[in-house]
Amino acid sequence: MHTFISGDDSMVEMGRDRAAEPRAEVWGRALLLFAAFGGLKALSSFFVFPPLESASVWLPSGLTLAVFLRAAPRRWPVYLAAVFAAESMWVPFYGNPWGMALLWGLGNCLRTVVGAGLMRRWLDGPVTFSQPREVVALLLAGGLLSPLPSATLGMGAVALLGPESLSTGDFWHGWVGWYLSDGLGAVLFAPLLLTWSAPRPVPRRQWEDVELVGMMVLLALVAHGTFGLPEPRGILMSLPYLCLPFVLGAALRLGPRGAATAAMVLGTLAVWHTAARRGPFGVMDATLPERVISVQLFLAVAALSTLILAAMACDRRRVEREQRLLAESGAVLAESLEPRETLPRVARLLVPELFSGFAVWLLEGDGRLVPAARLGLSEEAEGRLREDILRLSEPSRRRLGPEGASVLARIQHQGRLLGGLALVRAGHTHVARSRVMAFAEDLAHHCALAVENAHLLGQFQSAVQVRDEFITVAAHELRTPVTVLTLQLQNLQRPLRQGAAGEPVLARFQAVSRQVSRLGRLVEGLLDVGRLNTGRLPLEREPVELGTLVQDVVERFSEELGRAGCEVVLSLQPHVTGMWDRERLEQALGHLLGNAVKFGVGRPIRLQVSQWDGTARLVVEDQGIGVSPEALERIFGRFERAVPSREYGGLGLGLFLTRRIVEAHGGTIQATSQPGEGATFVLELPASPLGTYVPGPSPWPHPPPADSYPT
Known part of the structure; x- marks a missing residue:
């Protein structure tokens, strides 16, 4: 019985010679073979065509062929002695001379050695007749070649030592019958024994x-x-x-x-x-x-x-x-970009389903091959295979060793070595077939893609980390001079207004102030990206009335809205309240309102606030250039844009920060748009009634969908 042991234990190799097998057990099997030979010899008498005396199907030929195919060659002499003794001792009981018995015994031994020897030479591993070449080997060795010595010696003994002389015709009729009987016994009975005794x-x-x-x-x-x-x-x-x-x-x-x-x-x-x-x-x-x-x-x-x-x-x-x-x-x-986690699972898929042993190694930066998975192989066998992998120059190679037949394959990408793998079939005495080599190369290709993807992911993560660190450091460094510049401008504002400065000077001063404010918002946005990258976006929740918050943001944008010629239409349901971070929601609405101004100059903007079934809804609708359907989801990504930066500017962070702020509050944001038809953004936040306010009837009989607001 063959046992597969994972981890650091070794596998009991299939088909290996059992050197420690007790001699008593070997001789016991030989005695059992002797008895089975005699029993099948008697059973073959049922296949006799009277008045002929020889059986049409000689079952002992199939028995000896099956036994010798299963036994190790070092045990053959003992079993041959049992076969020779069985034939030599049983023949005289039928009234035949001892000389004839000895020649028949010799013929049976030669038939078995020829059939089993040729099949073991042509085939590899246990014979289960699960491959066409095994059946062809049975036909050639067991059915056609091995009966030649037994039929020749058997009929020769009859012609020389029989009680009557045989004519030439009778000799050849007897030879053909003997030959077919031995061959048919091997073809019929040996597969029966081998298929029922094999895994x-x-x-x-x-x-x-x-x-x-x-x-x-x-x-x-x-x-x-x-x-x-x-x-x-x-x-x-x-x-x-x-x-x-x-x-x-x-x-x-x-x-x-x-x-x-x-x-x-x-x-x-x-x-x-x-x-x-x-x-x-x-x-x-x-x-x-x-x-x-x-x-x-x-x-x-x-x-x-x-x-x-x-x-x-x-x-x-x-x-x-x-x-x-x-x-x-x-x-x-x-499934995962961690090969050291997935490769052991691959090993459990293949062992023992297809192979008795599996090992894979990954190349480290210092040029060493480090085991990533091993199953069904001892440490000694794994070490030998690893040394062969290091010397391997072609994509794959077949080898025979103490562990059995194995295939070694390089795990490589664009000619660069990433590691190697080994597929082992213990107990096999022939090199693996080309189909196994193709399987190993395909599997090595899959492993190479996994290792290369993991390597690229590591490089990407390192680059992202470096970028995030740069953004955080740069934002902090920029924040200080921007803050100082803002304070200086505030200090200059009062003297300029009280002094004799003309309108052109004041206009230029206000333009500089707006750009400094814009620069400050960009720096704060970069700082927020850094906070999000580290998983921290702190919220300071407080009772907030959403309609009032919208009015405050619109008032703060009044100057910018006036310059852009954008009329704002408000539709605010009162007393839509919740526990929210006022500053973060103002920041999110500011990004949406700023986009509406940027992409819809000279066109109206509509803001709606409503509440339905515990959900507060804020809708920002513009009549600008719109967004293509395939870019609707992408625009919420970090540094993503739906239009060229050369035409409209910006870092592509506004919508990204808006979505993260809304999601941090437990809400959602959706966008609908068509090119040239404007865009509609719908924010939904969990609301919580405050004070003694009892909401009146809703202006809608049911919650309006995101794309149903009037234009």
Whole structure:
């Protein structure tokens, strides 16, 4: 049983040779193999076509192939001794000479070594028949090549040591039957043992076992009816095709395990009825050897077709699972701009779903690779992989090591190394396939984007911090001379008015005073931005009557409104009160009124105050140049503008500060506008009745929407 341990613990490697395995356990398994070989030899007698004496399906060939594919090569000599002893000891019980038994035992051993040795050489990792190449290897090694020595030595022993001499024709008929029997036993029985003893290549579905039993029962009934007919004729000879939907359905629905089980069920019933001279293969006009070969070829084709279909379906699901996990990994990396938080989550996605081990390293400023995530790998294995990453010059590379087959990939952006990752499959003896390399490179690309985005975010945050510090320092430095200049102007104002200064001098003095006041407001705005950047916008709440506040602000802007030729129309519901910061609300309304004057010179401005259901509403409506719909949300951003600064000036802070002031009071602000049709800003604040005021009937039967005020 293979266990995956996260963190600093190591993973029990799949498929490794168990050096510490007790010898008693090895010899116990060899004894079990000896008994199973004898039992299957006896069971194979049910697949004998009288008067022939040899079985049409030799089940021990599938048993030995499966056992040797699962066992470590260092254990093969013990198991070969068990196979040789089983064949040598059982053959004399059937009245055959000892010499024949020894040659048959040798043939069985050679068949097993050839089949298992070639498949282990061609394949990598546990054989589960979840990939088409595993089925092809079974066909070539187990079905075609490995029966050659056993059939040759077996029939040679019969020809040399048998009680009667064989003709050439009988020898070749016997050789072909032996060859097909051994190959069919490997093709039918080995997949059954290997698929049921191996971990599932895909996650188990609910009710899958019930579905498997039901489908096998239906297949058995159909096969029994198909091959159990006494004397089929005509179109009834094609009845074996009725079994194909059930066999193929088992392959597609239940994978290699279902395909192997279905092939074995079909083969058992087909051979049993055919040996009893029933069904399409039992009554065909042919000699007995031809009937045997016909059913053997039918079963071999059916079994291999079913396995290859199941392997292709399983391989397709594996590719889909890889793509899904790759997409999920990219989504996890995009959730946060902190790779050291997201990379461990990616590791838990991939291990043990696709890989047995995962490690990723990030490059530090001093050139060191520092682990960012590790799962399923020991510290020693992680250290070896990290050293290989440092020497890696190409985007990815496959390697074999003590930890198994692994793929190393560089995490790089525009040729600049950011780190590296390793995907490991323990117990594999072949280098990873190119598909795994492509997966590793895609994952490394996702990691590179995440690391680069985090790096850019850090640079941006540093730049913003430097900018905010500069704004705060500059505003404080500017505040002092502006304050001094304002005081000096105030001191000069009285002598100029009392003296003999003419109107031109007074006009120039007032112009200078207005610009100093404007400069003071800009400095205060910069200071407020600094306060907002640090998360502090202090409010000094007091009882405020909103209509009175609007009148005060309009009075303060009267001179500017007069110069711009903007008439102000007030519609104020009385006694709209709340606990607000008077100075901050005056500042917010001043920004809105200043924008209305700036962008609507010579056009009227309308201000409305109302209250509905505990909410105070202030509407500022102008007839200016308007704002495009796509810029309505953007204009509330810091330093954002909807018009060129060369034409209208300003820092782009007024609406930003207005929204923050309103939100600090627990309110909202919205804007509606169309180019050339003016703009409407609606402020909503939580109201609280004060004193003994009882509100009268509202001028509106229901709260008017923000865009419904008359123009």
